[in-house]
Amino acid sequence: MLDPTLLIDIPLHHKFSIKNVKLKIQDVQLKIKAMKKNLFFALIMLAAGFASGQKQNVTEIEVTAPQFTGIKNAIQVKNESSATLIKKYLSKNVEFPVEDAATKTEGTEVVQFTVTYTGYVADFKIINSVSKDIDNEIIRVLKKTDGMWLPGYNNGKPVDMTKEVSLVFCLEKKNSESITDMFTKKAANFFSAGTVAFFEKKNPRKALKFYNCSANYLPYDNSLLLLRGVCRYELGDTEGAKEDWNRMASLGGTIDMSEYTGQIAGLKGYNELMTIITK
Numbered sequence: 001m002l003d004p005t006l007l008i009d010i011p012l013h014h015k016f017s018i019k020n021v022k023l024k025i026q027d028v029q030l031k032i033k034a035m036k037k038n039l040f041f042a043l044i045m046l047a048a049g050f051a052s053g054q055k056q057n058v059t060e061i062e063v064t065a066p067q068f069t070g071i072k073n074a075i076q077v078k079n080e081s082s083a084t085l086i087k088k089y090l091s092k093n094v095e096f097p098v099e100d101a102a103t104k105t106e107g108t109e110v111v112q113f114t115v116t117y118t119g120y121v122a123d124f125k126i127i128n129s130v131s132k133d134i135d136n137e138i139i140r141v142l143k144k145t146d147g148m149w150l151p152g153y154n155n156g157k158p159v160d161m162t163k164e165v166s167l168v169f170c171l172e173k174k175n176s177e178s179i180t181d182m183f184t185k186k187a188a189n190f191f192s193a194g195t196v197a198f199f200e201k202k203n204p205r206k207a208l209k210f211y212n213c214s215a216n217y218l219p220y221d222n223s224l225l226l227l228r229g230v231c232r233y234e235l236g237d238t239e240g241a242k243e244d245w246n247r248m249a250s251l252g253g254t255i256d257m258s259e260y261t262g263q264i265a266g267l268k269g270y271n272e273l274m275t276i277i278t279k
Contacts, residue, residue: 061155065152066149067149068083068086097133100131104172107216108128108218108219109168111126111139111166112124112162113163115161115163118151119147121146184217187215191214191224195227211227222251225245225251228244229244229269230273233268233269238269245272
């Protein structure tokens with residue numbers, strides 16, 4: 001389950017939609033709130049509070065997510081402004097890699113990591129990569145936060161928990177158009193092209209390229225994760241498909257499967273998909 005304290009301003013449930021056999025994309029409603037408008041990059045935070053190995057009734061478990069304080073030896077300090085502090089810290093310390101800036105590389109970088117019970121960071125995993133240099137830059141800065149975190153607690157006991165940071169990199173902004181609107185349009189266009197390539201032209205390999213481009217801008221979209229997973233499964237990448245579907249399930253929210261069932265019910269992986277998302 002995601003940490004509920006930081007979800008208000010996070011773009012989790014954009015709605016890409018396919019309605020008929022012609023697969024015209026209708027009513028693409030993609031909402032992102034509170035994305036910082038910055039010429040170089042905007043920052044958004046997603047916090048995931050996963051306490052591993054829990055098989056108890058959720059009503060009997062008290063879980064407190066990790067918090068970032070921005071100071072050393074933070075385990076001794078209680079600070080409730082974690083979201084604000086980590087945004088300020090990343091904004092101050094993350095640098096746009098020179099080569100990526102020169103080529104106007106853009107997209108939404110998502111990095112997952114563990115905050116240990118001692119307040120240190122470990123186990124970095126790239127969920128959505130904009131570029132290798134940006135991957136390394138985010139991890140470099142996050143490693144410097146060792147000892148700056150208050151750990152998460154499970155029934156009063158400090159435990160290891162998973163967190164995510166999501167940073168939007170963008171150098172080029174047209175007129176008064178916000179980065180939110182610009183990324184939304186680009187993601188929707190790629191999603192539409194991928195859907196047409198997959199269902200109408202029966203070309204899953206080409207469709208996957210479009211879906212990947214769409215995810216580069218909006219990696220939290222459930223409909224995108226669903227269809228990219230189906231596409232991956234068709235191409236034989238069962239692990240990649242399960243990864244997309246499990247992530248979709250972990251993000252929560254709802255998706256109207258009636259819009260997709262008619263198109264994907266006969267495809268490979270459909271039963272496995274339904275098993276994962278209906279757990």
